[in-house]
Amino acid sequence: MTIKLNDVSKSFKSQEKELEVVKDINLTVEDGEFLSLLGPSGCGKTTILRMIAGLDFPSKGDLTENGSPVTGPSPGRGFVFQQYSLFPWRNVLDNIAFGPEVRGMEARERYESARNYIEMVGLTGFEDSYPHELSGGMKQRVAIARALANDPEALLMDEPFAALDVQTRHKLQEELVRIWQEEDKTIIFVTHNVDEAVFLADRVVVLSSSPGEIIKTFKIELERLRDRTSTQFIELKKEITDLVGR
Ligand SMILES: Nc1ncnc2c1ncn2[C@@H]1O[C@H](COP(=O)(O)OP(=O)(O)OP(=O)(O)O)[C@@H](O)[C@H]1O
Ligand SMILES: [Mg+2]
Incomplete structure (x- = not known):
């Protein structure tokens, strides 16, 4: 672009x-x-x-x-903000799968894609964690993966x-x-x-x-x-x- x-x-x-x-x-x-x-x-x-x-x-x-x-x-155009901006009520996997979910991607496909991005940002094993359980660096990894999941x-x-x-x-x-x-x-x-x-x-x-x-x-x-x-x-x-x- x-x-x-x-x-x-x-x-x-x-x-x-x-x-x-x-x-x-x-x-x-x-x-x-x-x-x-x-x-x-x-x-x-x-x-x-x-x-x-x-x-x-x-x-x-x-x-x-x-x-x-x-x-x-x-x-x-994907955005990663200055402050952490994750959904506190969603776990890591569902934070990352959010964009594809809104766009109507079916569950199996969006979770497969989200897992791929979780691996890419080095968060394998934390799929079920909630934002409050993560360090600042981990939250930013989730934010990056969430932006990437929309394939901007x-x-x-x-x-x-x-x-x-x-x-x-x-x-x-x-x-x-x-x-x-x-x-x-x-x-x-x-x-x-x-x-x-x-x-x-x-x-x-x-x-x-x-x-x-x-x-x-x-x-x-x-x-x-x-x-x-x-x-x-x-x-x-x-x-x-x-x-x-x-
Ligand atoms: N919606 C707004 N209404 C009025 N003034 C604003 C608004 N948004 C930003 N400003 C002003 O514009 C200027 C630039 O703000 P901006 O947030 O873009 O700076 P920045 O370079 O991102 O700073 P930082 O490194 O602290 O994040 C500041 O003086 C700020 O007060
Ligand atoms: Mg700024």
């Missing part, structure tokens, strides 16, 4: 004032690309992702998927690993890269963590704050899985950190 933003700006009204939070975003996310949107808290990352998801709309400019305007959410062309991820400890975060990053390589998805991954963006993405788009504008785009050509201790990795991280910190 190719996603295109043309001069996209977004304003919100608060206390009778128009506040522009995102400004003149021009960006083409290529089919199969792993793109990261990087910027400080409040710069408009979630706002941009919500517009791409079709959950909100630009105040100016336009947004297309495969050349057609985005007019609302679609199963083709694009996966929109909003700081999905931000709340995790560094070991768990690194593990899930590695698994996400593996899944992306196997499943041929377009991924837009929002983060404020430079290390995470450089580890994951083909391209890192750096945003400034208030209003969020694109300052610079970095193409990351290091081979995967990336070695955090390599000189190039460390130098790229430093260059981007200097830019974000300005």
Whole structure:
């Protein structure tokens, strides 16, 4: 799926004032690309992702998927939210089978598919567990599997690993890269963590704050899985950190 933003700006009204939070975003996310949107808290990352998801709309400019305007959410664009957002009353298997169930897939088929995704995210053995019985990392695995179960062309991820400890975060990053390589998805991954963006993405788009504008785009050509201790990795991280910190 190719996603295109043309001069996209977004304003919100608060206390009778128009506040522009995102400004003149021009960006083409290529089919199969792993793109990261990087910027400080409040710069408009979630706002941009919500517009791409079709959950909100630009105040100016336009947004297309495969050349057609985005007019609302679609199963083709799966979303993994900033906070855990599982159904507490459904076990792992039924959380993951939710989308296919809504679309009318018969039970045997949707459970077979859900089990496949459970294996892919490394949760075999936890099919019958409920969200409150899982750690944060496990909940995010369920959220990723649930998004994948709809077989979206694009996966929109909003700081999905931000709340995790560094070991768990690194593990899930590695698994996400593996899944992306196997499943041929377009991924837009929002983060404020430079290390995470450089580890994951083909391209890192750096945003400034208030209003969020694109300052610079970095193409990351290091081979995967990336070695955090390599000189190039460390130098790229430093260059981007200097830019974000300005
Ligand atoms: N529905 C809304 N109404 C009014 N203002 C909003 C709304 N949604 C977001 N904003 C404002 O837009 C700005 C950008 O918010 P957004 O959530 O997109 O930032 P972010 O980059 O995702 O931040 P974080 O890294 O903390 O998640 C903030 O100043 C926020 O207060
Ligand atoms: Mg956000």
